[in-house]
Amino acid sequence: MFDALRVAIDGAVVQPGDPDYDQARKPALAQFHDVKPQAVVRATGAGDVAETIAFARRSQLRLTPRSGGHCFSGRSSTTGIVLDVAPMHEVVVDGDTATVGAGTRLQQLYADLWRHGRTLNIGCGQTVGIAGLTLGGGLGLLGRTYGLTCDRLLGAEVVLADGRIVDTDDDPDLFWALRGAGGGQFGVVTQLLGLRKSRLEQMVNHGTGWVRMEYRVPARGLIGFRTEFLTETRGTGLLHHVFDGYEPWAGDLRTRPTGSLVADRRGPVTAYALFNLQERGTLFVEPGTEVYEGMIVGENARSDDMDVNPTREKKLTNVRSSTGDELVRLIPHRQLSLEQALEFCREDECVEVTPAAVRLRKVSLNAQDREKLRARSRR
Numbered sequence: 001m002f003d004a005l006r007v008a009i010d011g012a013v014v015q016p017g018d019p020d021y022d023q024a025r026k027p028a029l030a031q032f033h034d035v036k037p038q039a040v041v042r043a044t045g046a047g048d049v050a051e052t053i054a055f056a057r058r059s060q061l062r063l064t065p066r067s068g069g070h071c072f073s074g075r076s077s078t079t080g081i082v083l084d085v086a087p088m089h090e091v092v093v094d095g096d097t098a099t100v101g102a103g104t105r106l107q108q109l110y111a112d113l114w115r116h117g118r119t120l121n122i123g124c125g126q127t128v129g130i131a132g133l134t135l136g137g138g139l140g141l142l143g144r145t146y147g148l149t150c151d152r153l154l155g156a157e158v159v160l161a162d163g164r165i166v167d168t169d170d171d172p173d174l175f176w177a178l179r180g181a182g183g184g185q186f187g188v189v190t191q192l193l194g195l196r197k198s199r200l201e202q203m204v205n206h207g208t209g210w211v212r213m214e215y216r217v218p219a220r221g222l223i224g225f226r227t228e229f230l231t232e233t234r235g236t237g238l239l240h241h242v243f244d245g246y247e248p249w250a251g252d253l254r255t256r257p258t259g260s261l262v263a264d265r266r267g268p269v270t271a272y273a274l275f276n277l278q279e280r281g282t283l284f285v286e287p288g289t290e291v292y293e294g295m296i297v298g299e300n301a302r303s304d305d306m307d308v309n310p311t312r313e314k315k316l317t318n319v320r321s322s323t324g325d326e327l328v329r330l331i332p333h334r335q336l337s338l339e340q341a342l343e344f345c346r347e348d349e350c351v352e353v354t355p356a357a358v359r360l361r362k363v364s365l366n367a368q369d370r371e372k373l374r375a376r377s378r379r
Contacts, residue, residue: 002039005055009048011087014040024084027069027076028127031301035077035257037064044087049159056081057163067103067129074257075191085131093118097154102131122149135178150179188232189213196221197250218250219243224343256344259305260360261298263291264367267311271328277308283333284360285310294365296349299334307367336360348373 006013014024016036024040026033038061041052049065056063062080069076076082088101091112098118100109107126113119122133130149138149155168156178168175177190190200190213198217222241229239261281271287283298291297297310336344341351341358348370352359364370 001059005039005041005052008051008055009041009043011042011044011048014042025077025082027066027071029070029072029076032074032077032257032303034302034304035074035079037078037082038080040082040084042084042087046157046159046165049083049085050163050165052081052083053159053161054163067131068105068125068127068133070125070128070132077257086129100130102129104130106130106133120149120152153179189229189237192225192228192232193217193221196225196253216244216247217241218247218253221250221253224339227337227340256346257303259300259303260296260346260349260362261300261306261308262362262367263295263297263310264293264307265309265311266290266292269297269310270313271330272314273308273310273312274330275328276312277310278331280306280308283331284336286333287330292365293367294362294370296360296362299344305370 002013002015014021015038018024021040024042025035025037041048043049043052053063062078063083064075064078064080065083065085066076067085085101085103086105088103089105089108090099090101091104091109092099093113093116096118098109098113098120105126106122106124106128109122109130110119122130122138125133134149134153153175155175157165157167158174158178159165166174168178193200193215196217198215198221200213200215202212202214204212226239229237258281261277261283267290269285269287269289269291274283274285274287277283277298281299281301285291285297291310297308300306336358338351338353338358341360344360345351348363349360350363352361362370364373
């Protein structure tokens, strides 16, 4: 399937079974090491990026670019194609201007600039990629004195979603967007809405640091969006939506990259059990909550579901120790609203709403029945 892509690009295509596949597929964050892409493309230039995008569109495969792999929301990994731009790490310094490849890591960039008596406010994460850092604003140790990384951006060569390679010298609006338009939130809002099958209809730059964007979005794509929007814009964004009309089905929306922690028995939740489970992900229940088999008690940091025992009690013995009765310190649980619960649901999950609580559960409560359904869907 990927033979045509291997011929078309100068870089490498790494697939399952290749000796360096495990190393190539893993991003910097360990919680996403279980995600296994069909291929990792190591691009060596803009032409390789354009060819890979065109191939992914023809093959209808999800494509995720990766510079450093530090995305905490899991957007540096996918089960489709990972486009790794790490080989694009050339740094050319000419006076006070540096031309930097998209895959350059901060450690290398600092060293190359230092040799020419220059530096840049680019943060302190040595393995962070310069492309993701700049497009996200780029807050570093020298920010108060020299501003954000994006403030130093003079131009860029960009490969668009249709495969075209454009220069920001010919597109002032694109350059304005890369510089962190809209108070530095333009890019992240565009990315969030892009995942929800939206279509940008109009954009107005008021010239005061504010930008107004009008999108057409499927109504189901707005479920849970307000909370994520306010979080990503740090409470500075304003959101309003109104019904506009009916349109053809826009397709399936991207599901979350994480799995669920599912209770495997009935009973009250104990603090002892939660203390051992909180390392697995985010919890939705607190000690004393009554749970039952098939009820979702948390979000797994990994992509698969995990059956857990949240009712486990500490074994009592006659042996005492000076540290045996220390208090259990728990991370506060996440209380989901109805809107957040609806967005969290996968195809095999549902929401239970009562006057006292909003709960998540599997459609099939029995663990053996769920395993049979998973095996049947893999055939």
